[in-house]
Amino acid sequence: MVTKSRRKAVVVAPSKKEAKFAEGLCLKKLFFIFIIGSIFGSLYEEIIHLVQVWWATGQFDWSLRRGVIYGPFNVIYGFGAVVMIYLLLRKPYKTWEIFLMAAVLGGVVEYLISFLQEFFTHTASWDYSDRFLNIGGRTTIPYMMFWGLLGIALVKVVYPVLSNFIERIPVDLGNTLYVVLAVFMILNMLVSWTAIIRQTLRHNHVPPLTPVGEFYDHYYNDEYLRHYFPNMSHPDQKP
Numbered sequence: 001m002v003t004k005s006r007r008k009a010v011v012v013a014p015s016k017k018e019a020k021f022a023e024g025l026c027l028k029k030l031f032f033i034f035i036i037g038s039i040f041g042s043l044y045e046e047i048i049h050l051v052q053v054w055w056a057t058g059q060f061d062w063s064l065r066r067g068v069i070y071g072p073f074n075v076i077y078g079f080g081a082v083v084m085i086y087l088l089l090r091k092p093y094k095t096w097e098i099f100l101m102a103a104v105l106g107g108v109v110e111y112l113i114s115f116l117q118e119f120f121t122h123t124a125s126w127d128y129s130d131r132f133l134n135i136g137g138r139t140t141i142p143y144m145m146f147w148g149l150l151g152i153a154l155v156k157v158v159y160p161v162l163s164n165f166i167e168r169i170p171v172d173l174g175n176t177l178y179v180v181l182a183v184f185m186i187l188n189m190l191v192s193w194t195a196i197i198r199q200t201l202r203h204n205h206v207p208p209l210t211p212v213g214e215f216y217d218h219y220y221n222d223e224y225l226r227h228y229f230p231n232m233s234h235p236d237q238k239p
Contacts, residue, residue, distance in 0.1 A: 020167045021174035025089060028178050032166050033085060033159075034078040035181060041077020042066055068185075068192040069220075069228050075189065080109045084151050085159055095152060102151020107135065107144040114138035121193060122200045125232050195220035196229070203234055 022029035045065030053061040067075035084102050093101065115138060118124055129137035169177070198208075198216040208214045225232075 019171050021169045021171045022166050022178075025086065028174070029163065029166050030082050030086060031178060031182060033162060034075075034082045035073070035185070036078075036162060037081030038067070038073035038075050038078030041074035041080075042072040044077070045074055063230050064228055065231070066228055068188045069195065069225075070184075070188045070192070073185070073188070076110065076113050079113070080106055080147070081154060083109055084147075084154055088151060088155050089159065093155075095156075098152050098155055099148040102154075103144040103148030106147020106151065107139045110139040110143065110147075111135065121196045123196055123232050123234050125229065127233075192228075195225060196232070199225055200234060 022032065042065055046062060049063050049065060050060060053059060064072075065074060067073060084105055087105060088098055088101060114124065114126065127137050128134040128140050128143075131140045131142075133141035135141070166174075195216055198213055198220065199222060201213075202217060202222075208217055
């Protein structure tokens with residue numbers, strides 16, 4: 001007698017989708033874009049300065065161009081990149097629309113940061129008053145055109161590459177880096193910008209009222225700050 005063996009049905013459980021770090025246009029991804037944009041902005045400014053000095057004098061002069069004391073971060077570029085990417089990727093805009101919106105956004109960000117720096121720290125890191133088609137000395141129409149072209153490059157070329165790179169970071173590592181870098185950058189900006197405020201007070205002959213002010217006067221003196229912010233000026237400094 002021949003018996004037929006019963007085949008057991010094999011139930012294959014659906015595979016779980018592998019978790020990605022910072023998937024989509026989320027806060028974590030925007031923060032890493034801010035960090036990367038700040039680093040590239042610092043390098044860009046330093047290379048431009050190097051080329052300008054070499055072209056004018058034939059000498060090589062590498063000078064720091066940062067927005068904070070600790071680390072190669074020019075935060076205006078980081079903020080600009082985040083604002084552009086967040087706003088320009090919300091809808092499928094046409095290329096000419098991206099250009100116009102990025103030009104306006106870049107000009108607004110540059111103008112606003114210049115205004116806030118002068119308002120809170122009484123210092124200025126750039127003054128375009130002698131430039132062609134400048135707007136209040138804080139930005140210019142030609143620079144806005146540059147921001148427009150940069151916006152197209154960000155949306156069409158840079159963001160897809162950055163997004164893929166960031167999402168490939170292991171989840172646990174990405175979450176740890178996010179917390180560590182966020183705390184570091186908050187403290188970095190706080191210390192850097194309060195040191196500049198204290199420098200302005202010092203220039204206006206205001207004595208330190210707390211041990212914190214004394215600490216700043218000792219460790220973050222003019223020579224120290226000049227090394228990290230060589231293009232920063234104090235237009236309203238009292239004699």
